[in-house]
Amino acid sequence: MRHWLISLIVFSIFREEAPPPLPIIINKYSDEHLRNIIKQVRDRLELYKEKVVDQYASSPEISPPGINEKKEEKSAKAKLLEAAWFSVDMVLKPVEDLMDSVLGITMDPFTDRRYIAWLSLVTLAFNYNTWFITVRLCFPYHTESAIPYWFALDLFADLIYLTDSIIFQPRKQFVKAGDIIKDRVMSKKNYRDSERFKLDTMALLPLDLLYIQFGFKSIFRANRLLKADTFFEFSDRLESIMAKAYIWRVIRTIGYLLFMLHINACLYYVASDYQGIGETKWVYSGQGSAYLRCYYFAVRSLINIGGLNEPHTVFEITFQMTNFFTGVFVFSSLIGQMRDVIGAATVGQTYFRSSMDNTVAYMVANRIPSLVQNRVRTWYTYTWDAQGMLDESELLDKMPLVMRTAIAVDINLATFQKIDLFKGCDQQMLVDMLLRLKSIIYLPGDFVVKKGDIGKEMYIIKGGAVQVVGGPDNSIVFVTLKAGCVFGEISLLQSSKDGGNRRTANVKAYGFANLFVLEKKDLFDILVHYPESQKVLARKAKVEEEKKKGLALFGPKPATPKLLRAVGGTINKRFIDKMKVTALTFFSIH
Numbered sequence: 001m002r003h004w005l006i007s008l009i010v011f012s013i014f015r016e017e018a019p020p021p022l023p024i025i026i027n028k029y030s031d032e033h034l035r036n037i038i039k040q041v042r043d044r045l046e047l048y049k050e051k052v053v054d055q056y057a058s059s060p061e062i063s064p065p066g067i068n069e070k071k072e073e074k075s076a077k078a079k080l081l082e083a084a085w086f087s088v089d090m091v092l093k094p095v096e097d098l099m100d101s102v103l104g105i106t107m108d109p110f111t112d113r114r115y116i117a118w119l120s121l122v123t124l125a126f127n128y129n130t131w132f133i134t135v136r137l138c139f140p141y142h143t144e145s146a147i148p149y150w151f152a153l154d155l156f157a158d159l160i161y162l163t164d165s166i167i168f169q170p171r172k173q174f175v176k177a178g179d180i181i182k183d184r185v186m187s188k189k190n191y192r193d194s195e196r197f198k199l200d201t202m203a204l205l206p207l208d209l210l211y212i213q214f215g216f217k218s219i220f221r222a223n224r225l226l227k228a229d230t231f232f233e234f235s236d237r238l239e240s241i242m243a244k245a246y247i248w249r250v251i252r253t254i255g256y257l258l259f260m261l262h263i264n265a266c267l268y269y270v271a272s273d274y275q276g277i278g279e280t281k282w283v284y285s286g287q288g289s290a291y292l293r294c295y296y297f298a299v300r301s302l303i304n305i306g307g308l309n310e311p312h313t314v315f316e317i318t319f320q321m322t323n324f325f326t327g328v329f330v331f332s333s334l335i336g337q338m339r340d341v342i343g344a345a346t347v348g349q350t351y352f353r354s355s356m357d358n359t360v361a362y363m364v365a366n367r368i369p370s371l372v373q374n375r376v377r378t379w380y381t382y383t384w385d386a387q388g389m390l391d392e393s394e395l396l397d398k399m400p401l402v403m404r405t406a407i408a409v410d411i412n413l414a415t416f417q418k419i420d421l422f423k424g425c426d427q428q429m430l431v432d433m434l435l436r437l438k439s440i441i442y443l444p445g446d447f448v449v450k451k452g453d454i455g456k457e458m459y460i461i462k463g464g465a466v467q468v469v470g471g472p473d474n475s476i477v478f479v480t481l482k483a484g485c486v487f488g489e490i491s492l493l494q495s496s497k498d499g500g501n502r503r504t505a506n507v508k509a510y511g512f513a514n515l516f517v518l519e520k521k522d523l524f525d526i527l528v529h530y531p532e533s534q535k536v537l538a539r540k541a542k543v544e545e546e547k548k549k550g551l552a553l554f555g556p557k558p559a560t561p562k563l564l565r566a567v568g569g570t571i572n573k574r575f576i577d578k579m580k581v582t583a584l585t586f587f588s589i590h
Contacts, residue, residue, distance in 0.1 A: 085192070092166060099167055106182045109172045109237070116241065119234035122164050125157040126231050129224040131262060136218035138266035139290055147216050154208070154221065161227060165200045199226045246345030253338050260330050264298035264323065265291065271319050281309040282316045302327035349384075356380045375443055382512055383441050386463075401435075408434035412460065412516065421489045421540055425533040429526060436522040442466075442509035449507040455491025456520045460484075464513035469506050480510060490541065491520075 107115045136142060136150065170188040174181050181187060191197050203226040210220045235252060239245040269290060272283035284294055300308055301323045311317045343350075356377070363373050399407075409431060416422055416430045439462065442448055448459060448466055459466075461483050468478045481487060487507065527534040 095166070103167070103171060105171070105184050106173045106187050107168070107171045109233075110240065113241070115168065115172075116234070116237045118164070118168055119230060119237060122160055122227070122230045123234045125160040126224075126227045128153065128157050129221060129227075131259070133218045133221050133224070134263065134266050135291065138270050142216050142218075150216075157224070158204070161200070161204055161224070164230070165197075165204065169196070169200070196229055199229065203227045244345070246341055249341040249345075250338070253334060253341060257331075257334050260334075261295060261298045261302060264302055264326075265294040268297050268301075268319075269294045271315070275313070275315065280312060280316070282311045282320075303331065304328070352380070352384050379441065379443055382443070386441065386512070386514065387439075404435060405431060408437070412437065412462075416460075419486050419489060421537065424536050426530050429530040429533045432526045432529075433518060433523065436526070437516040437518055440515050440517055442513045442515065444509055444511050446513075447506060447508045448513070448515065449488060449503050449505070451503055451506050453503045455488060455503055457517050458486065458489040458491070460486050460516040460518075462514040462516055465510045466507050466513050466515075467510045469508060474506055474508070478505075481507075 103114065109115055132150075132153075142150070170191050171184070172187060172191065174187060174190050176190075181190070203224055205223055207220045207223055211217070214220075235248070238248055242248055269284060272294075275283045277284055278286045284290065284297070287293075297308070299305070301320070304324065304327055308320075311320045359376060359380070360373065363376065412434050413430065416434065422430060422433075437460070442464075449455075451470075461481060463483055465480055465482045466487075467480050470476050470478060488503075491503070527537070
């Protein structure tokens with residue numbers, strides 16, 4: 001019994017759980033860093049759990065050190081800048097208020113002619129700086145008597161620059177997210193935040209004050225050339241408002257050429273001065289007008305005309321070879337640009353000539369009679385002279401629908417509204433019809449409509465006149481229709497059963513006639529979307545058909561009694577027939 005108790009005590013002692021072993025630590029710093037990362041991950045997990053429950057909980061992300069300080073510093077700078085601009089605006093406010101009555105609060109830089117006129121003045125000031133800074137820098141034109149004039153011109157050009165930056169540029173409207181911003185405060189801020197403002201500010205820096213230290217030298221005005229954006233903006237705006245933009249493109253290309261010759265003339269004078277004026281036959285001799293003589297050398301040198309004095313020194317040979325290579329490169333580029341400008345200006349005429357030549361070649365190859373060939377040539381020539389293109393629809397098809405609609409409405413909507421057949425119809429239906437019109441030109445004597453033809457079109461006279469003719473050899477003119485008149489509209493809605501929509505008279509062009517044509521198929525495609533207008537047109541067409549049937553009810557004319565024939569023997573039968581044809585023609589055309 002005693003041994004059993006001892007064994008039980010020993011078993012209970014060894015049965016107690018041993019204490020957990022201590023963790024193995026290889027690197028104390030790494031262990032602490034890993035524990036810190038695990039703690040952060042657990043904390044972030046808890047925060048994300050809270051955010052799932054409460055969507056307005058703050059983000060667990062911790063701002064990097066220094067961000068708040070940078071924001072505060074930036075905010076302080078922004079406040080300081082705003083205070084500075086506020087002071088400037090307070091000073092300029094009377095001037096701006098004075099100009100509001102003249103220029104308006106803001107200006108459209110694309111269509112406002114006043115802004116484009118101002119750009120031309122700024123461009124003139126820029127060209128003054130561009131040309132004369134280089135001339136004064138290279139040639140000895142800063143004489144005692146000329147300095148006051150140069151100084152006055154410089155001040156005038158700087159005043160134009162300053163006025164542009166203060167008055168005009170802050171008024172320019174701009175587009176933001178598709179909206180045209182017309183607010184003065186926003187347009188002024190947009191200008192001051194742009195790269196253009198930085199360049200304009202640098203262009204106005206008064207480096208001229210260095211005249212006091214270094215003397216009157218034009219090199220200190222080189223920053224005025226940073227206003228080059230104005231020249232290119234003026235060029236784009238002028239092209240957009242000119243009817244023949246290629247004229248300005250040609251002038252601009254010639255200006256580039258003249259400026260390249262100007263730069264070469266300045267370099268030639270500097271090279272001559274370096275070599276010694278009049279020292280050799282190649283350099284400028286010092287006689288006559290220095291600029292004119294050097295410019296003449298530049299023309300002969302860059303265009304490779306020849307006849308120049310041979311260079312002898314290494315410097316002269318090197319300069320002349322550089323001139324030749326530069327001339328080949330520059331003039332090949334300018335000639336290519338001039339070719340593109342002229343080609344773009346005459347692309348329509350080239351297409352016209354090509355089309356006419358191909359048509360004539362086709363007629364000659366098929367031995368078409370000379371009379372027909374001459375009429376085809378006449379049609380081509382008149383069409384080009386009248387509208388400057390062979391097919392107006394080719395140009396209009398490239399425009400957005402809203403622009404095509406605006407053009408069509410301005411040209412023909414008033415005429416359509418006067419047509420009795422379309423009175424009471426939906427206005428939008430009339431607009432859709434205008435977009436389906438096709439322009440056709442008829443030569444003098446061409447038949448637009450022939451008696452017996454199936455009526456599939458209606459016609460609107462855009463220009464010229466047509467005549468309704470009949471009688472023997474179509475020698476009788478019943479009526480003359482001029483620009484704005486409409487004919488053939490009833491036949492669009494008449495039934496084709498029993499020849500109900502056949503033409504009952506001849507219509508031919510009197511002189512050159514420009515007509516708009518609307519086909520029956522196009523009208524029916526439109527009426528599908530306008531059922532009420534379709535009902536209106538159907539009722540009017542039915543009335544017109546009943547009128548024609550009413551005319552047919554009278555039957556053949558009875559024989560004239562003998563006594564009446566004896567009394568009215570002088571009545572001209574031909575005159576009576578003519579009146580019958582006139583009445584029938586009136587109802588058939590309309």
